[in-house]
Amino acid sequence: MNKKLFKATEVAEYLNVCKSQVYNLVKQGSIPKPIKLGKRGSAWLVSDIDAWLESKIEERDTEVANDYTYR
Numbered sequence: 152m153n154k155k156l157f158k159a160t161e162v163a164e165y166l167n168v169c170k171s172q173v174y175n176l177v178k179q180g181s182i183p184k185p186i187k188l189g190k191r192g193s194a195w196l197v198s199d200i201d202a203w204l205e206s207k208i209e210e211r212d213t214e215v216a217n218d219y220t221y222r
Contacts, residue, residue: 156194159185165200 162182163170176182182203185193 155197156186156188157197157200158194162195162200166204 157165159170159173163173166173168176173182177184183195183199185195187193
């Protein structure tokens with residue numbers, strides 16, 4: 152199994168937000184929770200972040216399409 156992991160700093164960089172915003176998004180339930188790697192370590196699967204980002208893109212595209220339908 153070859154799964155790539157992101158630490159919080161890498162997730163923040165990938166999403167172009169600050170590290171504290173990553174934790175805020177988790178708290179809000181907006182992005183997936185990290186995987187616990189030990190007592191103090193955690194990380195996110197890159198595939199989970201990609202899937203979340205893809206869902207946001209689809210959500211945006213649906214909203215745009217709906218906006219044009221009602222004009």
